[in-house]
Amino acid sequence: MNPLDARLLSVFDEVFKSRSVSRTAETLNMGQPAVSIALGKLREQFGDPLFVRTAGGMEPTPLAESLIESVREALQALDRVLGQRTEFDPRESSRCFRICMTDISQLVIMPGLWRRLREVAPRIQIEVLPLSPDTSDLLESGRADLAIGFIPQLEAGFYQQALFRQHYVCMVSADHPRISDGLTPEQFEAEEHALVSTQGTGHLIVDQELARQGIRRRVALRIPNFVGVAFFIEQTELLLTIPKRLGEVLAGRGRFRCFPVPYPLPEYSVRQHWHERFHNDPANRWLRGLVADLMCEAGSV
Known part of the structure; x- marks a missing residue:
């Protein structure tokens, strides 16, 4: 592959994480046809379907499973060498963020967060997911961006930030x-x-x-x-x-x-949690800052 094909590796990584062409398009700010074209080029390059549509989404083939770590290492190496990180413009982005939270957080946090999002990022979408035993896997894979709640089981490999005390x-x-x-x-x-x-x-x-x-x-x-x-x-x-x-x-x-x-x-602390893989991701960092600032303004921290 020539250097211009780094975008194809990003598409590979995002489809692997989200299991979805539409979500990959949202995350990378691409049209769905462009993602499909990129997948076609990847399939031709590797001589393998790579991702097969199933009831559960775009599932990776065994070859794709074997390639993912190398693809991610290549993307990280390019990022280090070129010193480039994708800029995130919340006013222009139509990204869908996925946040795992309790029904309590949906009542206590989401209304204020939604109002703020409409002010500073009017095209951003939010998908709320329930906290579950799968939350750690969702964060690690990138299928969820944040988890908010009292989640002491999220330890190794996760960052956390206290939002407010609860009793x-x-x-x-x-x-x-x-x-x-x-x-x-x-x-x-x-x-x-x-x-x-x-x-x-x-x-x-x-x-x-x-x-x-x-x-x-x-x-x-x-x-x-x-x-x-x-x-x-x-x-x-x-x-x-x-x-x-x-x-x-x-x-x-x-x-x-x-x-x-x-x-x-x-008392106990309600915290937001994210995986170390996305600690420096501009979009994830922006979302975390927005949540923390909102709680601080409310006198919660």
Whole structure:
């Protein structure tokens, strides 16, 4: 290949990461026909389909799997030798960023982030993905740009930045027959609780700390996420322990009250995480800075 064909290697790398011609076009600011032409040239060069369309996307062939590390090494070497990095212009870019986050972060962070994006990057798109056991693989492969939440399992190979501190409150219906002016330890243990178990939150901290203090919760209902849970609570006599920031967002939007948890619980940090492969990527760096600045302006950090 001659030096002008470095763009083809970038297309190879992006298709391998995203498993999608359309997403590759968005990321590289190319038209889909141009990506298809580049793939055609790559296939002719290597005498192999390289990527085959399946129900799950453009899956690499065994030859493509064997080439990917060499392709990435070549791109990194070119970047070092030429001293060039693709500039990222948020006002002109139509890139789709993919952010893994909890349903709480969708309520607490996304509205403000979306307003800011419309001001400074009106063509940018966002795809929100749930936090899951696959989040680390998504970040490493580039199929996700950021993960936001309490994710202590993201350690080796990942950078992180604290966005804000979080602690818990108890939510009860405004019409609760036994809890009106405050919540006592005796009431906390006597009443039935709803428990939300979801990836990327600090609910395990609550469970572990209550167990350490010998405090028992009468869990009557387990649900997988926080979406709509407040409006369920207002119609029952259940208690729900939730992050304070979620309580602040929901304040005034239903008939419920929030009280301090009547036991000491540790705080935890909500962080944004990204893989070291994309630490110096201009677009990823811009997105991280935007999120951090937004939280700082809100007095969160």
